[in-house]
Amino acid sequence: MVMMDCCTPVFAGVLDVDEATHTAGLLSALADPVRLRIVSMLAAAQGGTACGCELEAPLGLAQPTVSHHLRILREAGLVVGERRGRWVHYSLVLERLDEIRDALRLRLPEPV
Amino acid sequence: MVMMDCCTPVFAGVLDVDEATHTAGLLSALADPVRLRIVSMLAAAQGGTACGCELEAPLGLAQPTVSHHLRILREAGLVVGERRGRWVHYSLVLERLDEIRDALRLRLPEPV
């Protein structure tokens, strides 16, 4: 059996660098155990909202660390923070989570 | 208006550390522009399969770098590699992608 060539490269519909970078940015914001737990805490909280001060103890992390993670989630558009008095109440942006799930729904080519 | 307390912390059903670490590991494997493009290339390739040598040129990366990314995808269970002669043909593990998408489907609490 002669094997001169590998296989025929057909890369139609492949993510370009910009699309891939954008999606990777969203995924990176979620690809951390602490931030996943924050997201699940916000999803489980009454009204889908919690203030940062509530997160430190269950996460077992210092306040600047929690603030750091909330900032990353905020800059990725996964959460929004609304100040109410001394506290900032964070809530999920479900549309952004849906966007991530949609980005992972690959369009496979038709079987030949 | 008196504001002595923040809000009532109710964190039932929150991801524990092990679950969060596992999901974060899967997400980290995808949270890279190069690896997202590799995944989309495999999804678009004939038969859902491509060999590593095909990826270097369109990605514009050196061979060890592509091999590095394929290894990360492989160790995360997102792709499998099958050697055929000199070449290793990689294909997607769609079940693993579904697992990620399912992990991002949050179970929101019932409205009160």
Add this chain to the structure above:
DNA sequence: TCGATGTATTGATAATGATCGATACATCGA
């Protein structure tokens, strides 16, 4: 067996990121 080709590993380097103490900023109650 030998040279060619595809793949994996090693080692080094530069960049990114997680963490926290210290500190500054914002808002409330008194």
Add this chain to the structure above:
DNA sequence: TCGATGTATCGATCATTATCAATACATCGA
């Protein structure tokens, strides 16, 4: 206005990671 409390930023440190040259390993064709 002042002290208390929640939040954000700064600076430093340590760990992780993306990249590639060099090299080793695997397989094919001759």
